[in-house]
Ligand SMILES: Nc1nc2c(ncn2[C@@H]2O[C@H](COP(=O)(O)OP(=O)(O)OP(=O)(O)O)[C@@H](O)[C@H]2O)c(=O)[nH]1
């Protein structure tokens with residue numbers, strides 16, 4: 001089966017051949033992987049590229065003096081999902097992380113304050129979303145590890161400073177993300193099958209809404225975006241608009257919270273299982289424990305997706321947010 005690769009793939013391949021350092025090579029290979037069409041014809045090529053990335057990563061780690069050094073550039077995923085904060089220098093990314101989580105990043109009036117990724121957990125009802133503060137986007141100069149974090153994230157939160165020139169900054173940011181092959185998609189819509197791009201669910205936050213002139217700038221930005229991406233007005237100090245952004249970030253993950261309960265007892269709602277939307281009883285069992293899927297006989301259901309409380313449902317039943325499930329084993 002022919003691979004039918006898009007032109008962007010060949011561009012990335014050229015970059016790969018031009019690359020000098022292992023990091024540059026990894027970056028180019030990851031771009032190739034990300035924009036490769038998903039079908040049988042590309043599987044072999046994909047495996048080959050992954051193997052090359054593996055070998056280069058080891059080489060990079062040896063050169064950098066061990067895995068410990070590269071670990072500071074990665075963030076272990078936690079909670080219901082991961083959203084990264086992306087914006088130009090001084091946009092207010094770190095201040096927003098501080099306002100939404102218990103993390104204590106450095107916030108300063110000079111640009112390029114943040115040098116490394118910093119995660120924080122943001123509570124949304126009974127779930128936690130991982131927010132990751134990143135160094136600023138520098139046109140043409142965003143390092144490979146930062147691009148990799150953005151590619152791995154579930155959601156991009158793009159920050160635009162409402163105290164500056166939001167249209168200029170938005171244009172800079174948009175162009176830079178396009179040059180990294182990101183396709184910005186509003187949450188809740190299907191990305192479609194566009195070749196050569198990395199679709200990412202995206203929210204836009206106009207920051208520093210407390211500053212004079214910010215309200216007018218917000219309107220300008222809203223006109224420019226014209227509903228193509230959801231836009232929020234926030235202020236990290238004093239915290240305004242945060243609840244709405246917080247909720248929208250969780251919703252953008254497109255996950256559901258499901259609770260299990262033992263027969264005759266209430267569910268523990270403080271510890272939801274997080275599943276992607278469209279998951280079934282089978283997926284829930286598998287998520288809890290691999291063996292449970294095998295052992296599962298049937299399930300009873302209380303909640304939105306059932307017809308009545310205590311309804312008996314089969315493995316293929318599709319769950320909804322806040323369903324409560326009793327799993328019966330053989
Ligand atoms: N008035 C106002 N100032 C803010 C707000 N958020 C951040 N700032 C100020 O803007 C400056 C930059 O804030 P940071 O949060 O450090 O910005 P950043 O995007 O993390 O900056 P880099 O890490 O350098 O990319 C600081 O002086 C903050 O005090 C806000 O909501 N309102």
Ligand SMILES: [Mg+2]
Pocket residue numbers: 093094095106107113114133134135
């Ligand atoms: Mg910062």
